Structures are given as C-alpha cells and as structure tokens.
Amino acid sequence: xxxxxxxxxxxxxxxxxxxxxxxxxxxxxxxxxxxxxxxxxxxxxxxxxxxxxxxxxxxxxxxxxxxxxxxxxxxxxxxxxxxxxxxxxxxxxxxxxxxxxxxxxxxxxxxxxxxxxxxxxxxxxxxxxxxxxxxxxxxxxxxxxxxxxxxxxxxxxxxxxxxxxxxxxxxxxxxxxxxxxxxxxxxxxxxxxxxxxxxxxxxxxxxxxxxxxxxxxxxxxxxxxxxxxxxxxxxxxxxxxxxxxxxxxxxxxxxxxxxxxxxxxxxxxxxxxxxxxxxxxxxxxxxxxxxxxxxxxxxxxxxxxxxxxxxxxxxxxxxxxxxxxxxxxxxxxxxxxxxxxxxxxxxxxxxxxxxxxxxxxxxxxxxxxxxxxxxxxxxxxxxxxxxxxxxxxxxxxxxxxxxxxxxxxxxxxxxxxxxxxxxxxxxxxxxxxxxxxxxxxxxxxxxxxxxxxxxxxxxxxxxxxxxxxxxxxxxxxxxxxxxxxxxxxxxxxxxxxxxxxxxxxxxxxxxxxxxxxxxxxxxxxxxxxxxxxxxxxxxxxxxxxxxxxxxxxxxxxxxxxxxxxxxxxxxxxxxxxxxxxxxxxxxxxxxxxxxxxxxxxxxxxxxxxxxxxxxxxxxxxxxxxxxxxxxxxxxxxxxxxxxxxxxxxxxxxxxxxxxxxxxxxxxxxxxxxxxxxxxxxxxxxxxxxxxxxxxxxxxxxxxxxxxxxxxxxxxxxxxxxxxxxxxxxxxxxxxxxxxxxxxxxxxxxxxxxxxxxxxxxxxxxxxxxxxxxxxxx
Amino acid sequence: xxxxxxxxxxxxxxxxxxxxxxxxxxxxxxxxxxxxxxxxxxxxxxxxxxxxxxxxxxxxxxxxxxxxxxxxxxxxxxxxxxxxxxxxxxxxxxxxxxxxxxxxxxxxxxxxxxxxxxxxxxxxxxxxxxxxxxxxxxxxxxxxxxxxxxxxxxxxxxxxxxxxxxxxxxxxxxxxxxxxxxxxxxxxxxxxxxxxxxxxxxxx
Numbered sequence: 008x009x010x011x012x013x014x015x016x017x018x019x020x021x022x023x024x025x026x027x028x029x030x031x032x033x034x035x036x037x038x039x040x041x042x043x044x045x046x047x048x049x050x051x052x053x054x055x056x057x058x059x060x061x062x063x064x065x066x067x068x069x070x071x072x073x074x075x076x077x078x079x080x081x082x083x084x085x086x087x088x089x090x091x092x093x094x095x096x097x098x099x100x101x102x103x104x105x106x107x108x109x110x111x112x113x114x115x116x117x118x119x120x121x122x123x124x125x126x127x128x129x130x131x132x133x134x135x136x137x138x139x140x141x142x143x144x145x146x147x148x149x150x151x152x153x154x155x156x157x158x159x160x161x162x163x164x165x166x167x168x169x170x171x172x173x174x175x176x177x178x179x180x181x182x183x184x185x186x187x188x189x190x191x192x193x194x195x196x197x198x199x200x201x202x203x204x205x206x207x208x209x210x211x212x213x214x215x216x217x218x219x220x221x222x223x224x225x226x227x228x229x230x231x232x233x234x235x236x237x238x239x240x241x242x243x244x245x246x247x248x249x250x251x252x253x254x255x256x257x258x259x260x261x262x263x264x265x266x267x268x269x270x271x272x273x274x275x276x277x278x279x280x281x282x283x284x285x286x287x288x289x290x291x292x293x294x295x296x297x298x299x300x301x302x303x304x305x306x307x308x309x310x311x312x313x314x315x316x317x318x319x320x321x322x323x324x325x326x327x328x329x330x331x332x333x334x335x336x337x338x339x340x341x342x343x344x345x346x347x348x349x350x351x352x353x354x355x356x357x358x359x360x361x362x363x364x365x366x367x368x369x370x371x372x373x374x375x376x377x378x379x380x381x382x383x384x385x386x387x388x389x390x391x392x393x394x395x396x397x398x399x400x401x402x403x404x405x406x407x408x409x410x411x412x413x414x415x416x417x418x419x420x421x422x423x424x425x426x427x428x429x430x431x432x433x434x435x436x437x438x439x440x441x442x443x444x445x446x447x448x449x450x451x452x453x454x455x456x457x458x459x460x461x462x463x464x465x466x467x468x469x470x471x472x473x474x475x476x477x478x479x480x481x482x483x484x485x486x487x488x489x490x491x492x493x494x495x496x497x498x499x500x501x502x503x504x505x506x507x508x509x510x511x512x513x514x515x516x517x518x519x520x521x522x523x524x525x526x527x528x529x530x531x532x533x534x535x536x537x538x539x540x541x542x543x544x545x546x547x548x549x550x551x552x553x554x555x556x557x558x559x560x561x562x563x564x565x566x567x568x569x570x571x572x573x574x575x576x577x578x579x580x581x582x583x584x585x586x587x588x589x590x591x592x593x594x595x596x597x598x599x600x601x602x603x604x605x606x607x608x609x610x611x612x613x614x615x616x617x618x619x620x621x622x623x624x625x626x627x628x629x630x631x632x633x634x635x636x637x638x639x640x641x642x643x644x645x646x647x648x649x650x651x652x653x654x655x656x657x658x659x660x661x662x663x664x665x666x667x668x669x670x671x672x673x674x675x676x677x678x679x680x681x682x683x684x685x686x687x688x689x690x691x692x693x694x695x696x697x698x699x700x701x702x703x704x705x706x707x708x709x710x711x712x713x714x715x716x717x718x719x720x721x722x723x724x725x726x727x728x729x730x731x732x733x734x735x736x737x738x739x740x741x742x743x744x745x746x747x748x749x750x751x752x753x754x755x756x757x758x759x760x761x762x763x764x765x766x767x768x769x770x771x772x773x774x775x776x777x778x779x780x781x782x783x784x
Numbered sequence: 785x786x787x788x789x790x791x792x793x794x795x796x797x798x799x800x801x802x803x804x805x806x807x808x809x810x811x812x813x814x815x816x817x818x819x820x821x822x823x824x825x826x827x828x829x830x831x832x833x834x835x836x837x838x839x840x841x842x843x844x845x846x847x848x849x850x851x852x853x854x855x856x857x858x859x860x861x862x863x864x865x866x867x868x869x870x871x872x873x874x875x876x877x878x879x880x881x882x883x884x885x886x887x888x889x890x891x892x893x894x895x896x897x898x899x900x901x902x903x904x905x906x907x908x909x910x911x912x913x914x915x916x917x918x919x920x921x922x923x924x925x926x927x928x929x930x931x932x933x934x935x936x937x938x939x940x941x942x943x944x945x946x947x948x949x950x951x952x953x954x955x956x957x958x959x960x961x962x963x964x965x966x967x968x969x970x971x972x973x974x975x976x977x978x979x980x981x982x983x984x985x986x987x988x
Binding site for chain 1 (some may be wrong): 795797798799800801802804805807808809839866887889890891892894
C-alpha cells in the first residue's frame, strides 16, 4: 500500500512529463463560452481567463470560442470543445446529453458582495399598484430576454407555471427583447410593458452605473434568502459552471479546476470576467428539476408527453381510460376472487370426488358382500326348500299312518319305521327297547346285518336324550352312518329309534336339521303310539295310585283323629287316677272323693275302649281289596247284621231293589261299611215304629243307593258339614262315620250327599257300574 | 289371694279331670269348655297360669295363645296337645308359651310344670331350667347327638335323618334315645322347649 502510494504520484508525473514532451509544440484547448450579450463582449470578458489558464498550465493553449445556445450544442455534439462555460440550463442539458461534468462554479459579484447563486427578478415600475405579486402579471404584458434565456425568462416561466399562469395563454403580451437586459428595464420604465424579467443583480448594477434611480423599479413577490442575494422573484439556482466534456482528459480537467479555484478575486482575469473567482462545483439538481418541469433542455421530449399535459389535453380520454382501468382492476380483482373461489371449489370438488370414489368403492365392496351372502342364502334356501318339500311329503305319510285306525299298534310302528328308512334312503331302521343294561331289538325294517353293531354302539353312548349322529368314519356300524333318536314314553326314554345308512348315497350324513327334526318327530310319534297302547292299563294304574293316596290321606287323618279321641279320655283317666294316688299318698281318707275320681277314671277308660272298638272297624275299612261283587249280596249282609238291633229299636228296614244282579267293582267290605254306617245312623235317628227304606236304582252308568229315615232330619246349619270328620249330634258319637263313608265312596269314583225328606233325612250315594261285557273282561 | 289356674279345653271330661287333679295340690281352678267364652271373660293379671288345649273349635289353642299374649303378655301359658309335632312345638315356644306338653302326660309332670309356671309369674327365673344348667346339659351331648338333635328340630323323620347323616336308622334311634335321656326329657315337645331355651333356633 505504502509503495503504491509513493509510486503513484511518480507515475503520474512521468505520464505528465511524457505528455508534455510529446506535445512540446503546444496543445490547443478550446473553451466554448455562451455569449448572451454578443460575441465581442464575451471574448473580451473571457480571453483573460484563457490566458490565465494557458499561462498556468504549460504546454496548453486555451482558446475562447463563443457561441449562442444552438451553435454551442452543435460544437459540443461534434466534440470540438474541451471545456464549456455556459448557463446552468444548457450545462444540465449537456450533462444529460453529452456527459458534461462541472468542475467549478462561478462566483459573481454584486454590490461588492460575493455569491455563487442567482435567480430572476420580475420588475415593474414602482408606482404600479396593481403589480405586487408574481401572480399579478396575469393578463399583463410581460417582457423577457428570449425564450431560451435561463435567467432572463425560463426561471420566471417556472414560477408562473407553478402559479397556474401559462405565459403563452394567460398574459396579454409577451415580448422578447434580447440582450442587453437594460432594455427591459427601460421598456418597463417607459411603460411599453407592464413588467419585465431580468437576472438578479441587473437592477442593482444599473443603479450602480447610474442608469436607474433607486425606487423607480420594484421587484414582484420579492424573496429574501439566507444567502445574501439581491431581491429576486424566483428560487435561486447555482451560477454558471465551468465544465469538462466526456472526452476531456481528466488530468487536464484537474489542472484547470485547480487553477480556476486558485484564481484570486483581484486577478486580472477575474476582473475582466467581472467575477469574484471560482468555487467548488455546486449541486445542479435544482436546475434539473426546473428543466424537467418546463420540459425543456434535456427534458424537451419528456415535456411533450408530460402526464399533466396529456391529462389536460385528453382529460376525457384519460378519464375513460381510467374508468376502463378501474373497471379492469375491479374486474381483475373480481376475476382473481372468482378464480380463487374457483380453485377452492375445484379443490373441494376434487375432495368430494375422492370421497365419492371411496364411498362407491366401499359400497361396491359391501354390495359384493351382500351379493355373496345373498347367493349363499339362495343356495341354502333352495336346499331348505327341497328339504321342506321332502319333509312335507314325509310328514303327510307319517300323519296318514298315525290316524289310520285300520292298522293296529304293531303295524303302525312297523310302517312308521319303514317310512323313515325309505324316505331317507337308509339301509336299516331299528327300534330298540331300553333295558337296564342292554338294548333289545323290537322292530327291524331293512337290512338285518347291523342289529348287533347298532346295539353295541348305542350301549357305548352316555345318554340318548336328543338326536345322536355317529358318522361312518367312527367305524361302528360296518362303515355306515348311524342316527339315533330317543323314544319317550311317559317322560322316560324307553326306546331308541335308529337308522343306519350307506356312505355312497351321501344323503344320510348330509341330512339337514329339518330332516333330523322330522325323524325326531317320528320318534316322538312312536312314543305316543306306545303311550296310547298302554293307555288303558296306565289309566287304571293311575287310578289305583290315586286311590291309595286318597286312602292314605284318609287313614292319616283318621289316625290323627283317633289319637285325639283316645288321648282325651285317657288323659282324663290319668288325671283322676294320678290325682287319686296322690291324695291317698297324702293320707287322705275321704273315700267319697276318691270314689268320684275312680269312677270318672273308669268312665274315661271306657270311652277309650269305645274308640278302640270303632278303630277296628275303621282299620278294617282301610284294607283295599277290590273285586267284583254283587251289590245286593252286600245289602243282604248288612240287613242281617242289623236285624236284631232294628227289631230292638222297633224300626222296620225295607229294601227296594230294581236290579238284583247288578255287579260292582270295588271293596265289598268298604261298601258294606258305608251301608252299615248309613243304616245305623238311620236306626238311631228314627223313632220306634218308624221305617227305614233302602232304595237301589240302576242306570247304564251307575248304581244309586238311598237310605231314608224318619228322624228329625238335618238342620240347615249342619248342611254338608255332616260329612266332616268328628261332626256328630250324638252324645257318644265320634263323628267319624260319615266322614269315612264319604272317603270310601269317593275312592270308588262315586259321590255321596244328604237331603231332608218329608219324613226325615235321606243319605244317597252313587257308584259307577260296568256292563256285563266289561265285567267279563 | 291364692293363684288361679285357668284351663281351656272343649272336652269337659278332660277339663274336669284336670281340675280334680289340680285341686289335689290345693290350686284354685277355673275351667272353660269354650275358647270364645274364655276370651270374652278374660281379665289380664288375674290368672297365675293358663292351660290350653290345642284342639278346640272356633279358636284353637295356638291362636288363643296369641290372643291372650296380646292382652296379657306376661302370663305363663302351658299348651297341651294330643297330637304334637315338632313344628307345632317350635311355633308355640317361639310365640312365648311357657311349656308345651303332649297328651297323655304323667300327672306328676303336669303338676310340676303348673307350679313352675306360677312360680315364674312372681320370679322371672325357672330353677329347674336355668340357663347355666341347660347349657351344661347340651355340652354333654356328643357331636353325633348334636347332629341328630339339629335334624330332629327340623322335624325330620328318623329315616330321613339316617339318610342325611349317612348312618343307619337304628343308630339314629339310639342317638335320639341317648340325647333325650341326657337332656332329661321324655317328649319331643319338651326337647324343642329346652332347645329353644338353650338358644337354638329351629326352623320349620
């Protein structure tokens, strides 16, 4: 770094030296100067500066070439010039167009003051009251230097434009006087025009030269800036720049700039140029801005198509376009929204479609499942229908066999088993009776080879409560399948219905539940047949069972009653005897008292003896020994028994019988007991001289026996209770007689009742009888 | 005022004999052969003891007992029956009867029980059957005898007890006899009464 720094100036120096030696003859440097007050004036003014530079920068000879605005541009475009000195407006134009760049800015002098900025002043005669502000120039006659004059016209133009005043349209007149600007002041003073445009410091110079008296002229909208500048009506802009052009060598430009900056204010060159020397380059942005607004200089094209102008001239069109644009924007937004919605909707639609697709897929699958199961169902139903059809036929046949009265029991069983075997294409149908330890064959239909094997197989089963199916694989029945069904008779499995079938037929192992149910039904039908067959015997057995139960009840009741009847007198006797003994032990010697006790005790014992006597009869009655007996014989025996008794009581007993040969099934002794009881009661009830009538009537179904007395009859309170045990109206009665009578009659399927007649009471019982044919059986 | 014993039985013969017996030990007796009449005329706190027969028309002894207890809960009642079963005995004792005696009875037993009943009316204790004595008696029973007793109290027949315990009927009869002797009772009714007093709770 250090070495570079040190070398660089050396190099520079070397180049400079070689340059100077190479151009030893002298290089001409052209400085273009804008001459706004005529060529002569300009040359006179700036040639000293050229000399100053030539003198200061060896090897170069600076020459001043003066131009007006147009020719200057031509020269710059042709690259004829190395440096230019022109007004800020043109400089900015060249900056933009030809790459000119300012190096220093002129410092002017005015009233002994030094400044590097200037503006324009719009002046009017001091006595013009109607002209105070810049805006007042509207519709007035204005005078300026020229349309291209920067300080003499353009600066004011900008201000007016901002005030909305077009110099072209809004002034009553615009006259360009050209240089010098003194003419404008003169015209204003003379009243040729209402106001004039001059550069700052012109008025002050004229006053200083004595061409104008102070107070004769006033400045409109005078501005005072912080920089000390004479009165002006416009903004201030930087003074003229001294600029290099694009092709100008930089080192030369530097030399020029350095020397110009170094120019003292009292230098002859400065004096000649009427300036205070040069200062560092100022910022020309304000100039750019001004030119852009006025659409002049580099912005002349821009100015032509300025939005404002276009707007002003084509307001309607623009409005329409704007409207169209607005509409378009709105449309675009709307479209965009619609588009967004569309995208959203499309996405939703896509989702829906996906969902739908899935749904359809799942439903299709479901449907297929349903279809599958439906097909399965149909097959099963067809199978079931077939089975039902077959079963229906079988059931009809079964029914026909069951209700056929021409076939006897054995035939029916044979036919039923044959039906089952044939219908299901079995080889053998077998009916076994279930014994204690074995199965004995009752009926066989079909092949007889399997009887022993089936029996053995059935024996191996724990229970046969429901359908049993043994597949042929088990090898029990010569490689055949076996079906076994319980035959229930009176709630007990007493037989087993079995079917043996072939494998190749295939039907037996595939027998449906319906078929099995049918065979089970058949088994139960066989059971019913057997029950029916046993019905008669069973009925009688049943009755006997009932009878014995009834008798047991009667006897149990009797025993209880008898115990009581015995206990009472025995207890009494015991009390008397026990008490008597006690008295005697106590040494009581009152024999009368003891006597009473002993008599009472004897009374009790006697009563007990009575009961015992009755008991014998009852026990006798309790022994069941049923047989056929002739009813009239029984009556005869009773009458015989009671004959003496009746004659003692002077009561006559009459027996009226319609059928002397009627036979009864039952216990003759018990029936006699009943008769005995009834007749004895009648004897006791009937007063001496009275009559007892025994009437026997027979119908086809029953025999009716009545015992009529001539006693006091049965009181209404007594009613049916006369048959209750221990009901008695007699002093010494036990009250068991009628109770036992009823029990006996009921055991013989008969009934007994009592009514009052005119003479007394009538006790009647009915017993069922059997015909002669049945009696023989 | 000497204690009055009330006797109710529909059998006048028995009633009179009982009266005669009780007079031999100088007990004043009132007899009723109609339970309804008795109930209508009953005055609480007058009777020293009441003897009821179970078998009576209109209101039987068991029901009459309950009715008496309603109006006179403290009076000792001896229930007498000719056809006692365990069920009836258990019921009577549970319903608060003083004793349950089966007919026919030894007159000595009856007199003792009546005297004990009269005694209990004044002193709440019963010396012969006081609890420590009772428990001692029951403790003397063998395990098998206790098992048999339990079954007897359930009103099981000897045959059924034999089946339940897996022993022969003869053995049951033997145990039953033994336990009756050990407990000093002669009737099932007495057995039930003692068992209840000893804290057993037979179910029926």
